[in-house]
Amino acid sequence: MKLPRLTPTAHGRRRTTARLAVAALVAAGAAALPLPAAQAAGSVVKVEGSQGAWSLTVDGSPYTVKGLTWGPDVADAGKYMPDVKSMGVNTIRTWGTDATTEPLLDSAAENGIKVVAGFWLQPGGGPGSGGCVDYLTDTDYKNDMLAEFPKWVDAYKDHPGVLMWNVGNESVLGLQNCYSGDVLEQQRDAYTTFVNDITKKIHEVDPDHPVTSTDAWTGAWPYYKKNAPDLDLYAVNSYDAVCDIKQTWEEGGFDKPYIVTEGGPAGEWEVPDDANGIPDEPTDVAKAEGYGKAWQCVTDHTGVALGATLFHYGTEYDFGGVWFNLLPADQKRLSYYAVKEAYGADTSGDNTPPVITDLTVDNDSAVQAGKPFTVKASISDPDGDALTNEVLLNSKYVDENEQLVDAEFTDNGDGTFEVTAPDRLGLWKVYIKSSDGNGNVGIETKSFRVIAPEVSGTNVAEGKEATASTFQPDSTGCPCPAGNAVDGSFDTRWASDWEDQQWLRVDLGEKTAFDHVQLAWEAAYAKGYTLETSDDGENWTTLETVTDGNGGIDDIDITGEARYVRVSATERGTPWGYSLYEFGVYRS
Numbered sequence: 001m002k003l004p005r006l007t008p009t010a011h012g013r014r015r016t017t018a019r020l021a022v023a024a025l026v027a028a029g030a031a032a033l034p035l036p037a038a039q040a041a042g043s044v045v046k047v048e049g050s051q052g053a054w055s056l057t058v059d060g061s062p063y064t065v066k067g068l069t070w071g072p073d074v075a076d077a078g079k080y081m082p083d084v085k086s087m088g089v090n091t092i093r094t095w096g097t098d099a100t101t102e103p104l105l106d107s108a109a110e111n112g113i114k115v116v117a118g119f120w121l122q123p124g125g126g127p128g129s130g131g132c133v134d135y136l137t138d139t140d141y142k143n144d145m146l147a148e149f150p151k152w153v154d155a156y157k158d159h160p161g162v163l164m165w166n167v168g169n170e171s172v173l174g175l176q177n178c179y180s181g182d183v184l185e186q187q188r189d190a191y192t193t194f195v196n197d198i199t200k201k202i203h204e205v206d207p208d209h210p211v212t213s214t215d216a217w218t219g220a221w222p223y224y225k226k227n228a229p230d231l232d233l234y235a236v237n238s239y240d241a242v243c244d245i246k247q248t249w250e251e252g253g254f255d256k257p258y259i260v261t262e263g264g265p266a267g268e269w270e271v272p273d274d275a276n277g278i279p280d281e282p283t284d285v286a287k288a289e290g291y292g293k294a295w296q297c298v299t300d301h302t303g304v305a306l307g308a309t310l311f312h313y314g315t316e317y318d319f320g321g322v323w324f325n326l327l328p329a330d331q332k333r334l335s336y337y338a339v340k341e342a343y344g345a346d347t348s349g350d351n352t353p354p355v356i357t358d359l360t361v362d363n364d365s366a367v368q369a370g371k372p373f374t375v376k377a378s379i380s381d382p383d384g385d386a387l388t389n390e391v392l393l394n395s396k397y398v399d400e401n402e403q404l405v406d407a408e409f410t411d412n413g414d415g416t417f418e419v420t421a422p423d424r425l426g427l428w429k430v431y432i433k434s435s436d437g438n439g440n441v442g443i444e445t446k447s448f449r450v451i452a453p454e455v456s457g458t459n460v461a462e463g464k465e466a467t468a469s470t471f472q473p474d475s476t477g478c479p480c481p482a483g484n485a486v487d488g489s490f491d492t493r494w495a496s497d498w499e500d501q502q503w504l505r506v507d508l509g510e511k512t513a514f515d516h517v518q519l520a521w522e523a524a525y526a527k528g529y530t531l532e533t534s535d536d537g538e539n540w541t542t543l544e545t546v547t548d549g550n551g552g553i554d555d556i557d558i559t560g561e562a563r564y565v566r567v568s569a570t571e572r573g574t575p576w577g578y579s580l581y582e583f584g585v586y587r588s
Helices: 016-027 074-086 099-110 139-156 171-177 181-205 218-227 242-252 284-300 319-324 334-342 482-486
Strands: 045-050 053-058 065-070 091-093 114-119 162-169 211-215 234-237 258-262 305-313 355-361 372-380 388-394 404-406 409-411 416-420 426-435 441-451 465-468 502-521 526-534 541-546 553-572 579-587
Touching: 045 162, 053 305, 065 114, 065 258, 074 099, 091 305, 099 114, 099 139, 114 139, 139 162, 139 181, 162 181, 171 181, 171 211, 171 218, 181 211, 181 218, 211 218, 211 258, 218 234, 218 242, 242 258, 242 284, 284 305, 284 334, 284 355, 284 441, 355 426, 355 441, 372 426, 372 441, 388 409, 388 416, 465 482, 482 502, 482 579, 541 553, 553 579
Parallel strands: 065 091, 065 305, 091 114, 114 162, 162 211, 211 234, 234 258, 258 305
Antiparallel strands: 045 053, 355 372, 372 416, 388 404, 388 426, 409 416, 426 441, 465 502, 502 553, 502 579, 526 541, 526 553
């Protein structure tokens, strides 16, 4: 069965920090790290039962995986593990296992928690997860992993913190970033065959812990069914579609149980787009409901679904962290308490987070760069706590930066906020964050489109002839000739070669007076440039010199009268060249 092509560019963003760290360890030669000291005898974990009536047992007692994926640094395991335990969690999942894993296993065991210990195989689930391995011919890589993984299994097999071993993460999906067509099918068969080879090696070293392998959806399971019969159980990452697993398992005729190794609310790759054309992030309330729904659907598949490690016990406070983390910046959200309730822990005495609803952005499709705009929301706290509100911005859909930055804003005290827009064009997200002073937070977000500020008067450069020192004919989103900068559209751009000394000029057709210039930079901006005029296109007069440009929109009140106007760039602000959406020359 062929796996449908999914969307890894979004899907793979969920756990970038974890997976890249693991990939880096493998690339750096983690095999050279010293083995840990021997541990006390661990548990005997088995998958028992028969078709449709399976169970997981630990030392002979039934064990349902009530888990979370693990995000904090291993060094902070002692800080966070007691909190994980208080949520009713009995299992955490990792993506990599090596010499640095021992303190995490120790802390888990001290708190009665077990670990689904992962091993990373390239390419993983999305771009940046690792190089493209040829599983048909790359014997060196396969031999290295066949030696590496069992070594750490042998080191930790007797540790009481180990629940099972998990080989790979979403690579049946990720291989589509490397191959296509019949070759992709051959690689998927070869990859899952290799997973089976590793599974057999692990079983030889450790017969007392099951082995599984995670992929992105049940469409990958036919490959495992065909090529990896030695797996003890399957594993799947599934979010909004988690409730469909039962049906697809039944229709696929599979003969092994499974666990859900990532799950929760709908992800960026699953939700519909908002009015601005970007994924419409669920509210805090909807995310909390998503965790409850996921757990309910897992437990409804009795005798087959053996539990879940929901995503994600993480503390990052960035784009992905706000979407999925239960405690960004160590503050607990509604989703944190939803998981705690789902796993049967006592929540009766908990102080709970603020709730933000009805978040809107005025004129969200046309917010002028650098100008104030209004954000409205209804903010309340179930416990009546005094709240502190913040406003933050994110430019992921502008430049792929996932960090949140503080916005300039005024809280009017009535649920409205006057926020200063960024001066870079494109689709942004604004976040309202409300903290209750008791370690809880509510966060909501909406998108808005930043456009160039209005300029009074007539753009005398629009539609005129433009020339440039260079232009990019065939890079991403190009050709990008000089004329794109004077076509009146912010959807096109001029882009130069990647060198400092570049220029763009517009021929106004005749000597023309003007009093304002607006430069709308794309990401590749000029730190240093001059604005110049000429009557003959050969002899130039400098009207303005800029040495501290920072991109975005440059609005310059400048008086001139000439036929030609030129921006002459002297210093790049990025490693790329220069790129202008629009070069506007205005006359009042």
